[in-house]
Amino acid sequence: MEKAQEDGKSDHLERPGPLTDKERVMIQDSWAKVYENCDDAGVAILVRLFVNFPSSKQYFSQFKHIEEAEDLEKSAQLRKHAQRVMNALNTLVENLENAEKVASVLKSLGKAHALRHKVDPVYFKILSGVILEVLGEAFPQVVTPEVGAAWTKLLATVYCGISAVYEEVGWTKLSTSSG
Numbered sequence: 001m002e003k004a005q006e007d008g009k010s011d012h013l014e015r016p017g018p019l020t021d022k023e024r025v026m027i028q029d030s031w032a033k034v035y036e037n038c039d040d041a042g043v044a045i046l047v048r049l050f051v052n053f054p055s056s057k058q059y060f061s062q063f064k065h066i067e068e069a070e071d072l073e074k075s076a077q078l079r080k081h082a083q084r085v086m087n088a089l090n091t092l093v094e095n096l097e098n099a100e101k102v103a104s105v106l107k108s109l110g111k112a113h114a115l116r117h118k119v120d121p122v123y124f125k126i127l128s129g130v131i132l133e134v135l136g137e138a139f140p141q142v143v144t145p146e147v148g149a150a151w152t153k154l155l156a157t158v159y160c161g162i163s164a165v166y167e168e169v170g171w172t173k174l175s176t177s178s179g
């Protein structure tokens with residue numbers, strides 16, 4: 001189902017306020033457990049993204065035509081991206097208190113995905129939902145509703161930061177369709 005694609009039109013989320021100390025601690029504690037299993041968690045998140053939102057595969061030359069979850073899981077390109085996603089999230093989580101560092105990570109991610117990979121920013125929003133879903137299923141003891149709410153806030157902040165970079169570099173929808 002590509003439901004969130006339709007929502008893509010209204011992909012303007014309000015930037016949430018800064019994380020409270022309590023939210024920061026909840027995110028860091030829960031992440032520590034997830035990061036112990038970072039390879040499996042990262043692959044599970046990306047496979048879920050590509051199975052539930054197949055159009056998100058269009059940017060990946062090596063597996064855009066692969067459909068089965070078991071085959072996607074084996075793709076070296078997918079596994080590499082999963083590691084990159086988990087490492088970037090780890091850097092963000094480790095630096096939640098350092099707004100400058102967070103902004104610089106989001107800036108380089110936003111620039112690379114907009115300019116080099118030409119990824120529609122709506123997929124960052126879709127991926128946020130998938131991250132919450134998979135982590136909630138895989139770590140139900142860790143991701144309580146309160147912890148989930150803190151993660152929702154962090155991921156919304158990430159999405160807003162990335163969208164702002166896309167705007168800054170002059171992203172338009174046309175740049176995907178014109179290649």
Ligand code: HEM
Binds near residue numbers: 109112113124
């Ligand atoms: C939290 C979200 C994400 C993070 C942290 C992330 C991280 C990264 C990093 C660090 C790289 C390599 C950097 C570079 O090329 O300069 C990369 C490459 C890439 N990303 Fe992402 N990414 C995210 C989401 C996405 C999404 C949603 C898509 C598309 C649906 C995407 C598509 C790509 C593609 C196509 C590449 C190049 C892959 C390759 O060369 O094999 N990324 N990503």
